[in-house]
Amino acid sequence: MNSKRSKYETVFKNLFFFPGYNITDLQDTESQVFIILEKVGSPKCPKCGSVNSPIEESYPRIVRDLNLRNKQSYVMFEENKIRCSCGYRGIEYLDFVRPYSRCTKELEDAVAMCTSRMPLTDAAAIWGLDWKTVKDIDKRSIQDRMIDLKTLNPTMIGVDEIAYQKGHHYLTIVRDIPARRVIWIGLKRKTATLDEFFTELGPEKSRNITVCCMDMWDPYIASVKKNTTADIVFDKFHIIKKVNEAVDKVRKKVFAQSDKSTRKEMKHKRFLILHRRKNLTEDEDIECLDQILESNKPLYTAYVLKEEIADIFDDVNADRETIRLEQWFKNVSDSGIEEFTPVVSMIKNYIYGVLNYFKHKLTNAGSEGFNNKINVIKRAAFGFRDIEYFKLKIFQRCGGI
Numbered sequence: 001m002n003s004k005r006s007k008y009e010t011v012f013k014n015l016f017f018f019p020g021y022n023i024t025d026l027q028d029t030e031s032q033v034f035i036i037l038e039k040v041g042s043p044k045c046p047k048c049g050s051v052n053s054p055i056e057e058s059y060p061r062i063v064r065d066l067n068l069r070n071k072q073s074y075v076m077f078e079e080n081k082i083r084c085s086c087g088y089r090g091i092e093y094l095d096f097v098r099p100y101s102r103c104t105k106e107l108e109d110a111v112a113m114c115t116s117r118m119p120l121t122d123a124a125a126i127w128g129l130d131w132k133t134v135k136d137i138d139k140r141s142i143q144d145r146m147i148d149l150k151t152l153n154p155t156m157i158g159v160d161e162i163a164y165q166k167g168h169h170y171l172t173i174v175r176d177i178p179a180r181r182v183i184w185i186g187l188k189r190k191t192a193t194l195d196e197f198f199t200e201l202g203p204e205k206s207r208n209i210t211v212c213c214m215d216m217w218d219p220y221i222a223s224v225k226k227n228t229t230a231d232i233v234f235d236k237f238h239i240i241k242k243v244n245e246a247v248d249k250v251r252k253k254v255f256a257q258s259d260k261s262t263r264k265e266m267k268h269k270r271f272l273i274l275h276r277r278k279n280l281t282e283d284e285d286i287e288c289l290d291q292i293l294e295s296n297k298p299l300y301t302a303y304v305l306k307e308e309i310a311d312i313f314d315d316v317n318a319d320r321e322t323i324r325l326e327q328w329f330k331n332v333s334d335s336g337i338e339e340f341t342p343v344v345s346m347i348k349n350y351i352y353g354v355l356n357y358f359k360h361k362l363t364n365a366g367s368e369g370f371n372n373k374i375n376v377i378k379r380a381a382f383g384f385r386d387i388e389y390f391k392l393k394i395f396q397r398c399g400g401i
């Protein structure tokens with residue numbers, strides 16, 4: 001009997017371990033448990049660790065702890081304000097709770113585990129806490145785990161912009177491409193914005209960057225040219241997207257004249273035209289696509305041009321790609337399809353970054369997955385008026401911590 005009892009005692013002592021305190025009492029209500037603590041020894045200075053500081057003031061403090069089965073549990077104790085000889089004046093150091101927090105560190109960790117995976121309101125509902133408390137916990141937990149840019153040596157970076165608050169504002173996101181994580185976020189999408197990143201990174205490390213992958217956005221290009229000697233690589237997905245838009249314009253034009261039911265049907269078949277042919281797996285889809293193309297000459301030509309350029313970007317030989325691209329420009333010009341003219345101008349204007357793509361074969365890998373994550377974050381919390389928090393959430397969800 002005694003050995004059993006001491007076993008229980010040991011287990012419970014380990015479970016309810018509050019360093020520097022003994023449990024003197026437990027109070028139990030229908031839905032709550034209160035754990036009453038009493039201090040053992042003297043208060044500790046958080047700055048120098050001294051335990052000889054005189055107490056200025058003592059007052060009761062109550063904080064939420066992890067739930068005990070189906071009950072919310074609270075820890076109650078006397079907290080001391082100290083005046084230390086090291087100059088520190090304020091709340092004593094406590095192992096299990098941070099100054100001014102309403103929750104123990106263990107509860108904060110459990111809440112932060114939830115907020116890294118679900119919306120704030122869900123986490124708040126699970127723990128029976130108000131969302132503001134949960135938000136504060138989430139923010140601090142991310143801040144604590146942020147990787148310092150100064151400790152990193154990125155050599156291949158990707159620069160993206162994302163819109164927030166209904167597209168009125170932008171953030172500039174820098175990612176370490178091989179490490180697949182966000183390493184820096186800045187407000188706006190100007191040259192000065194990206195300049196800030198290079199300033200924070202320092203001139204020496206900036207010069208170690210060999211490749212910078214991005215969209216054809218002149219302010220970013222200017223900053224990269226100014227601060228680095230990196231090869232600027234334009235994302236092939238950006239170019240393919242523009243080509244697809246051109247094909248879609250042709251599709252719309254072709255079917256604008258047809259009757260209503262054909263138009264409606266063609267709208268549903270849009271994906272067949274815009275997908276890579278090699279990615280279509282259903283015989284039915286391929287047959288249907290061939291039917292559409294057979295009966296529409298301009299659309300067929302546009303389609304072939306689109307497949308051609310996508311093939312060029314998939315080629316493994318940079319020299320051959322360059323030759324094929326020249327030929328493609330000629331094919332576009334021969335086709336007379338004017339919807340492609342702006343795309344060709346764009347590629348020609350930024351040809352250096354396209355050739356660099358052939359050389360490095362680097363894309364803002366996972367860019368799509370990244371954008372999906374951003375959209376999830378945006379949806380999860382009221383459009384994120386708190387821009388600092390929005391930035392932290394991006395770091396949290398996109399590998400920055």
Ligand SMILES: [Zn+2]
Nearest residue numbers: 045048084086
């Ligand atoms: Zn001290």
